[in-house]
Amino acid sequence: MLSFEIPASRLTEPLQLVLRATATRDLVPALTGILIEAQDDQLSLTGTDFDLGLRMSVDAKVTSPGRALIPARSLAELARRIPPASLVEVKAVDGKATMRFGKSRFDLPTLIDTDYPSVDFGADSQGEGKTLKAAALRHVLGRVTYAAAQRDDSLPILLGIKVSFNSDGHLEVCASDNFRLAWAQTTTEAVGLNAEVVVKARALTEMVRSLPDEDVRVALSERQMFFRSGSVQGFCQRVEGQFPDHRKLIKETYETTIQVQVADVIQAGERASLATDVRSPQVILRAGEDGVSLSAESAEMGSAYEDIPATWSGAPVEIAFNPKFLIDALKNAGAEAVDIGFNGPLSAARLHPTGAPDDHLALVLPIRRM
């Protein structure tokens, strides 16, 4: 038996937030639910799909403490439609949760709450945690997330983002699907934390999105990375494995360097990719005495040639890329102009914001043409 009263306005947002962490596929039915626990005039709402866990606490008038596991999607959808001014009365008993508000009454079947896994939000580790700005995390992740592998059946480590803290407050993040790699760094207040973890990109993105725009306390355990900010707590499951080491891939010197406006190359690249074979797309970048150009051709789609305003130095180069990889890197550069360095047609091209080479870099591996 669980029962409480809460203004609808206070319930809606936490439910939407926790919903993000619940499982969409019902491999483990309990994970498709939101766990509501009530005691001491506090509700705690929990959702997890194992990779990501989110918990939010809200004040409520608890008339009977207890817990219930309610299907997340129907609960959140319903909560969204309750007039914000209403007072909602929730009672869960005998496999049924009843919600009353105004002149309405809803019965939702509950899931079996004893099936719900015990989730650890790092209460024990928080002592060693460090605080940094959520905005800093968002900023660096925004530069690299695109490069992580997307599909569930990818090599697990490549689904992750590598997050490294070093003791002077330095934060580095890195993502790679093994065809391109993105890296970014910033300085934070989290001095004294020295660790390197890989967590799933999707989970980390949702986690950071759920954090209020203020200080966030980060802590680590052997298997998880914990976050806590205001009434929100969360964790991301760590991924085991050897992450590609970007330091080995960055060369001291580049034979060819060009400087281009990001918008120019994106537009040219998007047009040129219309002329590539969608089954096996490639654009060719040439840089030399005649300037910098992008071109593409295919038997079915015709051909394209794009002259790109740029400065060029070093050796001439002709190199082929998957246009998507090149454009993704540019779109996430976070700058108006970038420097791109090349070491011949078969080495990774390095891309970084002009004038700020230490903040962010992207590596794009070329296509070997045969």
Next chain:
Amino acid sequence: MAAIRTLPDDLINAIAAGEVVERPASCAKELVENSLDAQSSWVEITYRQGGMAEITVADDGHGIPAGEVVLALERHATSKLSDFADLDQITSLGFRGEALPAIAQVSRLQVLTRAAGDQTATRVVVEGGRMLLRERVAAACGTTVAVRDLFFNTPARQAHLRSADVEGARLVQEVSRLALAAPAVGFRVSTDQRLVLATDGNGDLLAAAASVWGLDVAEDLVPIFDQHSDVTISGLISRPHRARGNRQAQIVVVNGRAVNNPRLRYAAEQAYRDHLMRGRFPYLVLCLQLPARNVDPNVHPSKWEVRLRAEDELAAHVYEASRRALGLERRVVGESQTWASAQGATPSVADLSQAHQIGFEPVHLASSAVALGDPPTAVSQVRTLFLVAADEHSLYLIDQHAAHERIAFEALSAVDRPQAQLFVEPRRVRLLPAEAAQVLALQAELAEAGMEIDALGSQGELVVRSLPSALAGVDQGALVHNLLVDVAACASVSEATERSRRVRTAMAACRAAVKRGDRLSAPEQQALIDALWRCAEPRHCPHGRPVWISLPFGSLEHHLGRS
């Protein structure tokens, strides 16, 4: 203990007869071949009880001159060969002089024949090799041989015969081969007043095939042709979707002789490699014209097998000719895949006469073929397995997985754009040592397709440096490992081009497997269909399964009672 002694002549002859005539079908074959050698323009075959009671073969050929009839019934008497030099130049179907005497030994035989130059015909009756009657009678030119009570005096052989139905079917099968090998000769086969097979003998192979295999099969046959130096390859082969579960509809004709040549048959089948499911075999008539000195039919008494000089080279030509013929018919809308024909609708005679006009000029076939139109518009996705699409005329049900396979296969096969997307970090993959060795044997083929691999010292471990760019961006988890395991199996294929194609088929299958069960948005569905329609052969996956079925709205309406 029995003493060793020389066998009496009639016993020798009876034993030897068994080598040539083992069942009614082979008896009919020998007699019909004699008719063909006699330049007949028609051959009529009637039989009773599967040929065991009677086989009669009548023709309008040049007949046997009165003075030679008796000689023709003696063993090794033949008009077709006189000395050793002739053995190198055999152009007739029979030549040993074995057939007629052999049959005469084991049956009650009657020969009625009149040569063109003779005034009267000769009738001879022989029973178990003994001549009972010889008389002059009136009859038209040509020869009629009636064989009754086959094996009446060799019960052991009779015991090996199967039921009349089975023996009859074999006889018809045998004659069908001969009819296809000699389209310029009219064949009529009947039993118990029932016409079993008739060809009109107008010299058109397609017409003969239509008579033997049926109109619907003939509609799906395409001509093949190849000529180089003194060898000509012609014939008909079926489109990939028209196949059978056995090889009975495959004949190889060398200089007019229907023969068993597995090497050439296999070469033609190889041409279907990506288009036919395992255990399915195309219809084919392969006709080879080559100098008589390149053929040695004197291998087997029944002449069923022949030896060919430069057989590997011939096989390569057959393969190429078949590929070309099949390649030309791509983008032809396959009638048999529509709902209407799935329901058993027979193509009209008009359709067939159109096929006749196409004749043996492959270029016409391509240009007169109905081109695959614009891609249909995606309507929906069903169970993440099928796409539903429609155009003006038809509804399409598309196998999403097969479509992915076809698209990936063609992207990988295009010779003008093999590309290797390089890895940030080379991938290490551990295989079983044997598999790794097989994969390494395919290093060249893999690199050519865009996948660069190397051994990494210890047993079974490989590094992969790149993926074909058509596979990049899909996945690298299970893909690389599964792919290499699948590819390993291709190492045993001896022919290089075939090996490359198998490697690409395996890659395409892997990519499609990764995409299996993908939920596609509306634009993604359309993109997939568009990409499929751009394929050279969009109707079959590389394994030969159909990619879609189409239901013409006309027949849908008909089925729903809205005509």
